[in-house]
Amino acid sequence: MADKDYILNISDRRPTGKYITPILKGLGYTLKNFFSKPITIKYPTERREVSDRWRGLHRLKVDDRGALKCVACGLCAKICPPKAITIVPYEEAGETRYPKEFVIDELRCIFCGFCQEACPKDAIELTKVYDFVDYKREDFIFDIEKLKTPEKYIFNGK
Amino acid sequence: MLEFMTILIIKTLVAFTVSLLIVAYSTWIERKVLGHVQLRHGPRRVGFHGLLQPIADGIKGFFKEELIPDNADKPLFLLAPIISIGAAVTLIVIVPFGDKITIMGHEITLYLTDLDVGILFVLGISTIGSYGGILGGWSSGNKYGVIGGLRGSAQMISYELSLALAVIAVVMVSGSLSLIDIVNSQTGLWNIVKQPFAFVLFIICGLAELNRTPFDMPEAEAELACGFNVEYSSMKFALFFMAEYCHMFVFAALVTTLFLGGWHGPFIDGPHWFFLKCFVIIFFCVWERSTFPRLRYDQVMSFGWKILLPFGLLNILLTGLWMLIFNM
Ligand code: SF4
Numbered sequence: 001m002a003d004k005d006y007i008l009n010i011s012d013r014r015p016t017g018k019y020i021t022p023i024l025k026g027l028g029y030t031l032k033n034f035f036s037k038p039i040t041i042k043y044p045t046e047r048r049e050v051s052d053r054w055r056g057l058h059r060l061k062v063d064d065r066g067a068l069k070c071v072a073c074g075l076c077a078k079i080c081p082p083k084a085i086t087i088v089p090y091e092e093a094g095e096t097r098y099p100k101e102f103v104i105d106e107l108r109c110i111f112c113g114f115c116q117e118a119c120p121k122d123a124i125e126l127t128k129v130y131d132f133v134d135y136k137r138e139d140f141i142f143d144i145e146k147l148k149t150p151e152k153y154i155f156n157g158k
Numbered sequence: 159m160l161e162f163m164t165i166l167i168i169k170t171l172v173a174f175t176v177s178l179l180i181v182a183y184s185t186w187i188e189r190k191v192l193g194h195v196q197l198r199h200g201p202r203r204v205g206f207h208g209l210l211q212p213i214a215d216g217i218k219g220f221f222k223e224e225l226i227p228d229n230a231d232k233p234l235f236l237l238a239p240i241i242s243i244g245a246a247v248t249l250i251v252i253v254p255f256g257d258k259i260t261i262m263g264h265e266i267t268l269y270l271t272d273l274d275v276g277i278l279f280v281l282g283i284s285t286i287g288s289y290g291g292i293l294g295g296w297s298s299g300n301k302y303g304v305i306g307g308l309r310g311s312a313q314m315i316s317y318e319l320s321l322a323l324a325v326i327a328v329v330m331v332s333g334s335l336s337l338i339d340i341v342n343s344q345t346g347l348w349n350i351v352k353q354p355f356a357f358v359l360f361i362i363c364g365l366a367e368l369n370r371t372p373f374d375m376p377e378a379e380a381e382l383a384c385g386f387n388v389e390y391s392s393m394k395f396a397l398f399f400m401a402e403y404c405h406m407f408v409f410a411a412l413v414t415t416l417f418l419g420g421w422h423g424p425f426i427d428g429p430h431w432f433f434l435k436c437f438v439i440i441f442f443c444v445w446e447r448s449t450f451p452r453l454r455y456d457q458v459m460s461f462g463w464k465i466l467l468p469f470g471l472l473n474i475l476l477t478g479l480w481m482l483i484f485n486m
């Protein structure tokens with residue numbers, strides 16, 4: 001592309017003497033827009049579909065019996081770049097190991113999804129929930145109970 | 159006498175309530191229409207399609223913090239919004255909503271007063287209203303405010319002149335200064351047909367007087383950070399805002415009265431035609447706002463003085479010639 005194609009010569013900007021038609025054209029254009037369908041959506045009652053690979057709020061998955069799949073191996077906490085995961089494991093001799101405490105600080109989390117990648121038991125996943133809001137910082141520290149039901153924290157406009 | 163007073167008081171209350179409701183809801187119309195022109199939805203969370211939004215905004219205005227800058231000229235700073243809204247609301251007095259009707263044996267006129275010099279009264283009071291903006295900008299001790307106020311006064315003087323010229327042409331064909339007589343003179347043929355140039359002139363100058371885009375010099379957001387009302391907060395800001403929309407309603411009412419035949423219309427004459435026409439004009443004000451960018455200050459001035467003023471004078475001359483030749 002030659003220079004003259006995108007550098008506007010100042011002489012091109014001089015008034016052309018045409019005023020009425022451009023004004024009417026402009027009014028017509030805005031009126032057409034007024035009667036066409038808005039391209040924005042009525043969030044939060046309507047929401048855009050996000051990608052299946054969306055990385056939002058975490059969910060701790062449960063198995064058929066309703067117990068956490070997590071075995072508190074600590075791999076996710078280990079790989080987490082901002083160290084957002086804190087795990088306190090619990091194990092009785094001969095029993096299954098499970099996390100006594102599993103806390104994710106959602107304000108520290110950068111939603112990289114490494115925890116999901118690292119987990120050997122497929123026990124943690126990132127959901128599509130992206131608009132969770134609250135009033136206090138403490139409310140963003142998610143424990144096991146909150147992590148089981150991330151859908152509860154979808155913003156509903158209240 | 160007592161009966162007369164009662165009717166007058168009720169009429170005043172009704173007229174002001176209706177007018178101020180229209181004023182409040184023209185902010186809703188503005189936001190909604192602007193939204194849809196920009197392919198958005200506009201307000202829709204408060205009430206059905208955001209219908210309670212003006213009320214919510216008003217309540218919010220009351221609860222906001224009042225700020226008075228240290229180097230403001232306090233008495234004037236407090237007076238400015240009052241002048242603004244006072245003048246704007248006073249103008250409602252002359253708005254002719256409709257003709258005489260008879261309710262329960264009483265003959266009631268659907269306007270508050272029929273001033274013999276109605277249109278002069280409008281021009282005078284609306285100029286006083288512009289003092290509000292000028293004083294507000296000047297007294298707030300803010301350079302953006304001062305520049306906004308100065309621009310406002312310059313623009314007001316320039317465009318008031320051409321506005322008056324447009325009005326004179328209408329007065330010539332109608333033969334009266336009273337708004338009621340002007341409406342009645344348009345029974346068969348609206349003034350927009352008799353005076354198309356004056357109509358265009360009136361619309362352009364009216365928009366300039368209203369400080370609406372493309373003539374929003376006094377409050378050019380991008381250059382002046384909102385201009386004359388930059389230091390105002392809370393209800394004082396809301397008063398300026400209301401004054402602006404009140405002026406818009408009065409402007410719509412004036413265009414209806416002077417050019418669109420007031421309450422006359424096909425089928426049944428009556429206030430519904432008046433309100434319909436007002437709505438169309440208010441819609442136009444918003445529509446053109448969403449279309450045009452702001453003009454440069456010197457363009458506004460030279461447009462006013464070099465084009466509109468000669469145009470207005472020529473229009474008066476031609477109207478005079480026309481009336482002379484056809485002996486109207
Ligand atoms: S998504 Fe990334 S940052 Fe968030 S908890 Fe998992 S590993 Fe840590």
Ligand code: SF4
Binds near residue numbers: 072
């Ligand atoms: S990596 Fe998986 S199993 Fe291991 S602690 Fe994290 S969630 Fe639990």
